[in-house]
Amino acid sequence: MDDQTLKIAVYTIALNEENFVQRWFDSAKDADYLLIADTGSNDKTVGIAKSLGINVINVNIKPWRFDMARNAALAAIPSEIDFCISLDMDEVLIPGWKKEFDTLPPGVTRPRYNFVYTFDKEGKAIHSFVGDKIHLRNYYRWKNPVHEILLPYGVKEIEHHINLEMHHYPDTSKSRGQYLSLLELSVAEDPLDDRAAFWLAREYFFYKRNEESKNAFKKYLEDFPRAWYAERAWAYKFLANIEGENREDYLILASQLAPEFREIWVELAEHYRQLKNWAKCFETALRANALTVRPDIYLTDQRIWDGPAVYDLLALSSHYLGKNAEAREFGLKAVELAPEDERLKKNVVFYSEALERE
Template identity: 40%
Template sequence: MSKYKICVYAICKNEEQFVERWMDSVSEADIVIVTDTGSTDSTVDKLREKGATVYIEEIKPWRFDVARNIALNHIPEDVDICVSTDLDEVFETGWRQKLEAVWTPDCTRARYLFTWNYHEDGTPNKQFTMEKVHRRKGFRWVHPVHEVLEYRGTDKDHSVWVSGMVLNHYPDLSKPRHQYLPLLELSAQENPDDDRGVFWLGREYMYYEKYNESISTLKKYLDMPTAVWDEERCAAMRFIAKCYEKTGNLQESKMWLYKAIAECPHIREPYVNMAQLGYLEKNWPLVNLMTNEALKINNKTGSYLLEPTSWDYTLYDLAAISNYRLGLYKRSYEYGKKACEMSPSDDRLKNNLSLISFKAEENER
């Protein structure tokens, strides 16, 4: 017999291709409630056929927090645990049992593992902690985009880790993200003291190739007294460096990457970015040094800021190239071999390894 009454809730629009898979993954819940925000396909009919309770709401102007709060308001008051997901996300089987095993009446929310993307063979690549499971009362969604749950209850906010509870993300990459930038600008206007919102806005400017705006916004973030998380500060410095690189100022880019390394020396990302900059400059000693330092780091932090290129073949590829250019052919071969093992279908890596092998054999004669 279940300990708690659990409701899965979501917002959606035109996601008929995900309905069956999603409903199967959330079938362990007692109730499934979906707020549709204007589908023109068969999303609503398919959800109802599979047993979901669906409400249709028009939200103008569009904001993600408003949509999710409307969805939250549709959940019955007697629900104990609310589980927020999107239709392009899939829980691994057994999630409910794992959640109920650690949830207690004094819990306010739960943390679990979220898979953002995957390697070519389908195994998880980028994973980090997610926290969208919460008590029915005392929570509201805030921020127009990149919305988060804000606890407004009177009890102490008590989060619990759910070991083995995994939510996997299989996004529709064809969906545009053009609405994100204006919503992030709105979020920064509404919440000028929220460092995370300023950081996300600066990052979005970089994505849109608005490099000067990105630099000024991220520098503003770094000056905020609440911006104290070293890994996020490091990311801001790395993004500033990327913007300077894109505008042709490699000297300023390098300076900001040194700052990023000093800010957070225990993660691979700033070393990888410096190695990539060294590659552009054909500074092979720098590439060699940075790849060596990065490869000394063997543990991922679990942060959403993890860059997959820090943990794939990239470091070994750069190490192979730099050692080759420095005349260290035997070491170059070992790194090149490792890169090929990590990405066996990459013809460039295989061709490079063949060239390195020939040079190493020639050098030994």
């Protein structure tokens, strides 16, 4: 596409974001149009935004729901804009992002990109997946009171991946307290929405409301046999953490549904470690170790793919199976991935001494 004709808007909703407006602007300023839909800030958010030349509108959504606020923002974007980027105030675009639109083939309605959701203390990515918040100016609307999604209307959706990257730096001072009630509303409004049902069950789990979470996950699995297999697998994974007596069965079901995910195999291997079933622990950790390509979805944990957990489990189980040479080898690999971990270093000494005694 010709960047002389392609116009990009970046938009967001905001409430008391004075600490993040400048950062948001700096990452998005190459856009042809910037818009903040302010939802009632009583700090300096609006003043800072206007001083930077950002277009600001005021929206008043009562009772509150995210989709209506985002749709109000979207409606205020000029019609001559071609593509819109929904960029939250706790997110940034990595420099060079705009030129990536030049690579779009004709007909694309939904560019996809890499979204890094969480980082560790050293700034290394932990969770990343393919992002979905870039869309044509027309033919798209937001749906759901929370964990809102973009849906196309009157157009055949065509996706294409571009080398654009967006990073998420969550504001931990913000409460998630309203999410649960909004998720309950999502499910009530659309009981056929499998993802809303999954997210509600997960939210109950996060709130340690285990009985409600268990019932919601079981209902989700029963009601949506054709839902996305990865979320169905994670539903079993969550149930494994709620119903300890059925932990193994649930994890096996999860592994059968989604055998390409290390996270499931590692959790199953850890279950066998706790049971001191070393043969199964070794076998299951070996299955995890064979997986080397992390799927690009929001459920995965980069620490499981890049960290020492698999080698640690292989080392421990090898030792208890009487294979101390292998235990030492796996233990050294674990230390390479986590050189500051004192337990792992002590384990290597233990394996080495056990090997010398053979």
